Ligand SMILES: [Zn+2]
């Protein structure tokens with residue numbers, strides 16, 4: 001084993017994409033530095049309140065811990081009510097936040113709205129898409145109501161590289177143009193800021209960070225998720241990575257060079273202007289927001305099944 005590039009002691013791991021031999025201690029410092037640099041790049045004010053969208057998976061767990069090493073941070077967990085799965089996630093989040101002494105804001109979908117993620121497939125086969133709509137909306141609303149300035153999510157470089165390639169392959173230029181690591185707060189439309197501080201961090205690094213520090217996380221995948229295309233694109237990039245260790249970061253860098261072109265094209269297709277939802281008063285592009293429409297459909301389906 002070569003020596004650690006930073007401290008000169010015996011190295012314990014090797015980051016191929018950066019040709020970097022490190023000891024475990026220096027890896028943790030290297031990881032936290034990347035998170036700090038991301039916050040500096042986003043120009044996050046020193047006194048801004050940040051909450052991590054904590055799922056209990058390795059990505060958001062590593063994000064919460066590394067952010068808490070840098071500044072004060074809160075966590076938001078949405079309990080989705082998936083039998084045999086959601087309880088494990090909730091317990092893991094509670095333990096982590098207790099260990100790290102971090103305030104955990106909880107939202108229980110079943111208690112608050114009378115629905116659970118298991119109902120999603122009744123209104124749409126694409127369960128992950130419904131879940132995404134519901135989670136995005138709720139995270140913003142919960143953060144807004146708790147005077148949080150930024151919600152940080154654990155999207156890593158693997159997620160971003162595959163999202164870029166997927167949208168490119170399917171020709172969804174509007175979605176492609178919208179990939180972003182930072183979006184500012186917008187008081188007028190009750191939108192909190194969104195940040196993805198792990199955008200240059202690879203999935204295996206998040207796992208390594210949690211394992212080295214022995215942080216509790218749940219490795220089990222969501223039993224409702226059907227992400228055939230997403231998984232295939234990920235596998236494709238993973239196989240290319242063997243020959244080009246830096247491929248994921250390169251896809252992201254190249255995307256940002258071309259992003260203005262996609263934005264220009266997407267603008268021609270459809271102009272997006274925000275309004276406030278007539279029902280809930282949060283941001284939308286039509287009269288009623290996607291979340292309100294989704295919840296209405298779900299409650300209707302639920303009431304139907306109830307009467308049988
Ligand atoms: Zn070292």
Ligand SMILES: [Zn+2]
Nearest residue numbers: 277280289292
């Ligand atoms: Zn609404």
